[in-house]
Amino acid sequence: MIRFILKRLGSGLVVLFAVSALTFFLLYISSGSIARNILGDQATPEQLALKEAELGLDQPILARYFRWLVNAFGGDLGASWFTSEPVTSSLATRIPVTMTMVFTAMILIAIIATLIGVAAAVKRGWVDRVVQIGAIIGDSVPGFVIGVLLVTILAIQLGLFPATSTISPGSPPDAWVLSMTLPVIALLINGVTGGAQQIRSAVIKQLERDYVRTLRSRGIGEREILFKHVLRSAAPAGLTVLSLQLIGMLGGVVILEQIFALPGMGPLAVTATSQSDLPVVMGVVMYTVAVVIVVNLLVDLANGWLNPKVRTS
Amino acid sequence: MTESVETSALTPLPGTAGQTGTVVRSHILKRLFKNPLGIIAVGILLTMSLLAVFADVLAPFEENFANISKTLADPDGVNILGTDSAGRDVWSRLLFGARLTLLSALLCAGVAIGIGLPAGLIAGYYAGKFEAMSNWVVSILMSLPGLIVLLTIRAAFGPSVWIAMIAFGILISPSYFRLTRTTVQSVRNELYVDAARVSGLSDLSIITRHIFSVVRAPIIIQTAAIAGVAIAIQSGLEFLGLGDPSKASWGVMLSEGFKNVYLKPQLLFWPAFAMALTIGGLVLLGNAIRDALEDSEKIKHRKKPVVKGTTAAPAKTRAERRSVAAVDVGTEHHLLKVTNLGVGYPQADGSVKKVVDDVSFYVDRGEILGIVGESGSGKSQTAFSILGLLPDNARIVAGSIQFDGNYTVAPGDERVNQGRLSKLRGKRISYIPQEPMSNLDPAFTIGYQLVTPMVRVLGISKAEATKRAMKLLSDVGIVNPKRTFDAYPHEVSGGMAQRVLIAGAISCEPDLVIADEPTTALDVTVQADVLDLIRELQIRLNIGVVLVTHNFGVVADLCDRVVVMQNGRLIEEGPVRDILRNPQETYTQTLLGSMLEGKEPMTMLVSSSPKGAAS
Numbered sequence: 001m002i003r004f005i006l007k008r009l010g011s012g013l014v015v016l017f018a019v020s021a022l023t024f025f026l027l028y029i030s031s032g033s034i035a036r037n038i039l040g041d042q043a044t045p046e047q048l049a050l051k052e053a054e055l056g057l058d059q060p061i062l063a064r065y066f067r068w069l070v071n072a073f074g075g076d077l078g079a080s081w082f083t084s085e086p087v088t089s090s091l092a093t094r095i096p097v098t099m100t101m102v103f104t105a106m107i108l109i110a111i112i113a114t115l116i117g118v119a120a121a122v123k124r125g126w127v128d129r130v131v132q133i134g135a136i137i138g139d140s141v142p143g144f145v146i147g148v149l150l151v152t153i154l155a156i157q158l159g160l161f162p163a164t165s166t167i168s169p170g171s172p173p174d175a176w177v178l179s180m181t182l183p184v185i186a187l188l189i190n191g192v193t194g195g196a197q198q199i200r201s202a203v204i205k206q207l208e209r210d211y212v213r214t215l216r217s218r219g220i221g222e223r224e225i226l227f228k229h230v231l232r233s234a235a236p237a238g239l240t241v242l243s244l245q246l247i248g249m250l251g252g253v254v255i256l257e258q259i260f261a262l263p264g265m266g267p268l269a270v271t272a273t274s275q276s277d278l279p280v281v282m283g284v285v286m287y288t289v290a291v292v293i294v295v296n297l298l299v300d301l302a303n304g305w306l307n308p309k310v311r312t313s
Numbered sequence: 314m315t316e317s318v319e320t321s322a323l324t325p326l327p328g329t330a331g332q333t334g335t336v337v338r339s340h341i342l343k344r345l346f347k348n349p350l351g352i353i354a355v356g357i358l359l360t361m362s363l364l365a366v367f368a369d370v371l372a373p374f375e376e377n378f379a380n381i382s383k384t385l386a387d388p389d390g391v392n393i394l395g396t397d398s399a400g401r402d403v404w405s406r407l408l409f410g411a412r413l414t415l416l417s418a419l420l421c422a423g424v425a426i427g428i429g430l431p432a433g434l435i436a437g438y439y440a441g442k443f444e445a446m447s448n449w450v451v452s453i454l455m456s457l458p459g460l461i462v463l464l465t466i467r468a469a470f471g472p473s474v475w476i477a478m479i480a481f482g483i484l485i486s487p488s489y490f491r492l493t494r495t496t497v498q499s500v501r502n503e504l505y506v507d508a509a510r511v512s513g514l515s516d517l518s519i520i521t522r523h524i525f526s527v528v529r530a531p532i533i534i535q536t537a538a539i540a541g542v543a544i545a546i547q548s549g550l551e552f553l554g555l556g557d558p559s560k561a562s563w564g565v566m567l568s569e570g571f572k573n574v575y576l577k578p579q580l581l582f583w584p585a586f587a588m589a590l591t592i593g594g595l596v597l598l599g600n601a602i603r604d605a606l607e608d609s610e611k612i613k614h615r616k617k618p619v620v621k622g623t624t625a626a627p628a629k630t631r632a633e634r635r636s637v638a639a640v641d642v643g644t645e646h647h648l649l650k651v652t653n654l655g656v657g658y659p660q661a662d663g664s665v666k667k668v669v670d671d672v673s674f675y676v677d678r679g680e681i682l683g684i685v686g687e688s689g690s691g692k693s694q695t696a697f698s699i700l701g702l703l704p705d706n707a708r709i710v711a712g713s714i715q716f717d718g719n720y721t722v723a724p725g726d727e728r729v730n731q732g733r734l735s736k737l738r739g740k741r742i743s744y745i746p747q748e749p750m751s752n753l754d755p756a757f758t759i760g761y762q763l764v765t766p767m768v769r770v771l772g773i774s775k776a777e778a779t780k781r782a783m784k785l786l787s788d789v790g791i792v793n794p795k796r797t798f799d800a801y802p803h804e805v806s807g808g809m810a811q812r813v814l815i816a817g818a819i820s821c822e823p824d825l826v827i828a829d830e831p832t833t834a835l836d837v838t839v840q841a842d843v844l845d846l847i848r849e850l851q852i853r854l855n856i857g858v859v860l861v862t863h864n865f866g867v868v869a870d871l872c873d874r875v876v877v878m879q880n881g882r883l884i885e886e887g888p889v890r891d892i893l894r895n896p897q898e899t900y901t902q903t904l905l906g907s908m909l910e911g912k913e914p915m916t917m918l919v920s921s922s923p924k925g926a927a928s
Contacts, residue, residue: 010417015453026469135669136540136600139538144552145585148571152578210751213702217746218766218817232756244455251460259571270553273464281465292456301395306402308756 008300012293020072023285024065030276037275038082055081061119068282077286078279082271090268093285097167097258098264100176100251105184109191110242114231116192117199117238121207123225131196138193144255147186151259154182164261171232182255190252191245198241201233209233235304243299250288314523327701335737351601354416357594358430358812385577394583397566398573406561407583412593414544417478424482428531429489434520436490439495444494447487459484463550472557474547481546485539488551492535505843530606537599541592548588563588599798625840647675648717648857649699649825652724655702655711656694665710668694670881678824681851681858683872683889685865685904690709691881692861696827698722699859700744701734716742739770742822745847747830753802759813760798765819772819773858789846808839812846819850824856827881844871865905869893877901 036043037049043051052058056067071078075086120131141149155163165179206212207230215225257266265284272280345351362737364371373391380400388395394403436444459481466480476829491534500506509519550556551564558565563584570580632789656669659691669691674680684692697703699714701721709729714722721734746752751763758781767778786794789812800811811831818826820882848871851858858874868875868889877885879899885898896902 005390018453023465026465029469031470066468125729136593138543139596140547141585141589144549145543145567145588148567148581149585150582152571152574156574156578175422209576210746211754214744214752214814214817215754216702216744217700217738217744219770219821220766221735221737221769224769227756229756233754247456247458250458251463251546252549254464255553258553269461269464273468274555277467281468285461285465288458288461289456290815292458296456296860304754308758309803 004304005297005301008257008297010300012297013292017291018068019289020286021065023282024068024278025061027276027278027281028061033080033280034276038231042192051103068279069120072282072286077283078145081277082275090280091265091283091287093168094263094265094268095227097262098253098266099291101183101187101256101264102246102253104180105187105191105248105249106242108184108188109195109245112188113190113195114161114199117197118203118226118231120196120200121203128200131200133194135197138190141189142242143186143190143252144259146189147183147259150186152184154223158280165263168263179260179262183253183260184260186256186283187249187252195238195241195245199234199238203230206233230307235306239302243295246295247292250291284304334849336685345601348601348604350597350607353596354597354601357590358598359776359811361591361594362409364408365415365907368412370410372402372408374402374405376406376409377401377559384582385573395577395579397580398576401561403566403580403583406566407563407587409561409564410584411562411587411591412546413474413560414588417474417547418543420475421478421485421547422540423484424479424562424857425486425489425539426532426536428484430481430493430528432486433490433493433496434524434528435851437494437526438516438520440498447490451490455898459546460549463546464528467555467613472555472832474551474556474560474562477550477556478543478547481543482685485542488535488539489532490893491587492531493528496525500524500527502625503926517658526639534599534602537595537602541595544588544592548584555696568706581804592821597889609637620746637792647715648678649676649859650715651675651695651699652714653712653713654695654698654714654722656698657708657710658706660693667710668713668881669698672876672878672881672883674876674886676825676857676859676882678857679851679855680873681848681860681871683867683868684859684861684878685875686878687863689880689905690865690878693829694881696829696859696861698729699744700738700827701729701731702744703729722753739766741823742827742835743821745811745815745818745826745828745831748834749807749814750802751836752811752814753780755802757801758798759800759802759805761799763813764815765816767820781820783814786813788850789816790842806845808835811835811839813844815843815846815850819854819856822854825859826851826860827861829861831860833862833864840867846873863904872917875905 034055034057035048039047039051049058057062068078077090077091079086080090082174116131120128151163155161161182162179167175167179203226212225212230215229216222248305253264254266254269256262257264265287268280272276272284317861321490345355348924353567378401379542380396382517383396384391384398384400386396387565392404394407396402399408425536432447436447462484463477466477470476506519506523509523514522535827539850541753547556548562548564551562552568552571554565555569556565557563570578570582570584573580620917633897652673653674654669655667657667659665671694672691674682674684677796684695686692694707696704698707698709699716708727710727711720712722713720713724713726713730716737717740719733721730721737722728752760762778763785764775764784765776767773768775771778773781783794786797791797791809791812797805797809797813805813811834829838830845832843835843844867847858847860849855860867862868872889874887875889876883877892877898880902885892885896885901892901893905896905904919
């Protein structure tokens with residue numbers, strides 16, 4: 001078990017390394033005019049050269065990457081080229097906002113999609129049809145469009161929620177709840193409709209398995225069969241979908257944070273990439289990829305725990 | 314998946330790949346157009362494409378033409394959908410936006426197919442190093458958050474929709490890779506692919522002719538989904554203001570509307586509507602194609618019973634003789650009494666397909682009744698109606714079943730009385746299944762699966778049940794009960810698993826055990842042991858057993874009485890000895906004959922008696 005985790009963490013590190021190298025060299029392509037972008041059009045060639053030396057841009061690319069890598073291992077991701085704010089500290093103020101949204105949405109998706117999916121699989125009939133139609137509608141409208149529509153209708157027209165948030169890490173909980181409700185709903189809808197669909201088909205598939213009939217023949221009640229046996233075997237499919245949705249959400253949340261003016265990682269990512277602010281972009285990319293790696297590891301562990309065949313071998 | 318097989322069977326001359334291909338496509342297309350949702354989807358997408366292609370002709374204005382004196386105008390004769398905050402015509406921009414959106418979706422899907430499909434074909438067909446390497450690349454690509462990567466790409470290469478879509482195509486190509494690889498793996502070892510290989514076809518022509526035709530339909534479904542995702546991502550980037558500002562796009566229009574949401578929220582509607590309509594069309598198209606494929610498979614499955622129906626016609630003459638064979642169940646008390654039972658499945662056309670018809674027999678305590686017949690004879694359906702474990706769509710169309718004097722299926726009932734049977738199942742009627750491995754839940758230990766029914770049904774404590782489970786395991790001949798108790802199903806052999814299932818069947822001391830082909834899935838060496846075990850337990854516990862089998866050897870070895878079923882009907886009944894010595898029906902004689910010519914060692918036990926009778 002420990003070997004498995006170490007192995008996965010090791011391959012996660014390799015992925016992080018590969019992604020960091022790729023991102024670094026990609027950003028190198030556009031780093032030619034950075035000094036001018038920072039200092040403006042009036043800057044003299046001397047000032048520009050000075051700035052480039054200050055940022056280390058006069059050094060060869062490999063040396064720059066190597067220095068970034070060494071510093072990153074020491075926990076230092078550098079500072080923004082434009083604002084000079086250390087990357088770690090600007091991430092630290094923004095991560096809580098983004099992750100609160102993403103994980104609240106994930107948990108709600110897991111619960112709601114499971115309930116709906118199981119109901120559709122067991123009851124079939126009209127419940128099933130409603131879920132199917134819901135899935136088509138949910139698939140048809142992109143999350144950020146749902147976000148825009150929610151703000152327009154619920155916040156601007158009806159005034160039920162604040163249209164733009166005013167929260168910061170120190171805000172009281174009720175302000176967080178009020179500001180987060182709409183973006184979380186916008187994140188939820190696609191996830192719930194897609195997830196319910198997956199859970200539905202996984203449950204139907206399990207219900208047709210031979211062992212379910214044998215459990216019934218042994219006098220085990222329907223509810224116990226459903227929630228203890230069927231759901232357990234259907235769960236890996238659901239977890240895999242959930243982890244894929246999380247990856248999608250880390251992107252979707254960027255747009256939603258723009259819409260709701262939430263001080264999360266989204267605005268940071270948009271500004272940094274449009275300025276080619278290399279240290280910040282590297283920080284954002286590394287952090288999101290690390291989250292994905294950890295979540296994928298957790299999903300694999302959960303699937304292993306659910307499936308003794310994986311666990312015992 | 315199977316439709317290509319089906320069509321090659323239908324085409325009299327298996328011609329070139331192109332010929333078979335068109336046949337398949339026309340089949341699916343025909344079904345697609347029978348489905349109203351399919352027509353709607355194709356209609357939407359076709360309209361969108363036409364609007365996009367003829368945007369230059371249809372749009373009254375250039376995409377960036379701004380009439381500054383007419384901003385945020387309501388719809389009128391000139392600007393049929395109004396103007397935006399810069400005085401640009403909404404309808405014109407919507408048309409040019411459609412062109413950009415559809416082209417970027419095509420580009421993205423094209424790149425993804427161009428990478429994922431060949432890679433998946435090679436990895437699935439040849440496996441080996443290439444597969445291992447691709448899997449690694451796939452796992453990296455799949456752990457990258459798309460939008461963040463696209464933001465980075467934009468930082469590197471500038472605000473080009475086309476570069477963004479190429480990058481997204483690469484990012485999303487694993488979905489094609491995985492789909493193709495799994496599909497190819499599942500057919501790689503099919504017989505017809507082997508046959509093609511043996512007949513000397515090159516790998517390339519096997520891949521193009523046989524394998525490509527199998528992956529084509531799933532690829533189309535996947536493409537519909539991916540084009541939808543690409544549209545969402547592309548619009549999202551444009552919405553963030555990260556696209557090419559000189560191009561009209563739905564994302565930019567949405568963001569423009571959002572900026573003026575207090576002044577003119579209507580501006581939001583058209584781009585949002587266009588997006589939802591296009592993506593919705595793609596989703597519907599994918600669903601409709603999937604349905605069409607599933608329908609064609611259903612029709613293929615349905616073909617079997619049709620063939621059977623024609624052979625069933627002469628069985629009507631047998632039905633006249635049925636009165637001879639039918640058991641006189643009368644009014645006397647039996648442990649299990651099945652009277653004139655009929656089981657059917659409602660069909661799509663409203664008719665009911667009968668799988669069990671007018672079957673009557675009884676079982677008493679202390680005897681083993683064999684139900685013999687070939688597959689499809691209705692013997693398992695009969696067994697499952699006794700247990701009340703028929704599939705949901707099955708209907709009792711006639712007759713009744715009584716257990717120990719109480720109706721579990723009363724005359725006139727459409728369904729089994731689950732309320733009554735759920736109290737009997739496990740406790741008084743139990744079940745030994747056919748396939749030992751698939752009948753144990755792989756996620757729970759064998760011990761758990763033995764103990765829980767006893768706790769639930771008998772109401773005893775867990776400790777007590779554990780003790781009994783150990784005893785049961787050694788009763789069924791398992792040498793090391795403790796180890797088996799703690800094992801998961803995948804850790805024991807098939808024979809051992811069947812012993813566990815037998816232990817489970819007798820754990821709550823039932824009166825009646827239904828055994829459905831209990832030895833068919835086992836090695837011949839284990840079969841005799843398991844049959845001995847059933848016989849021994851049946852005598853010791855004095856229970857009644859219904860043994861469903863296709864094997865007269867098993868019947869001869871184990872049963873006291875036997876009923877023979879064919880095409881859902883009971884055709885012969887009697888004590889085993891009589892039937893073996895003097896079978897009345899030709900069908901029974903055929904079954905007996907096949908047993909004597911068979912290679913199963915069971916036949917040894919009775920080889921002397923029925924040989925003369927059968928010939």
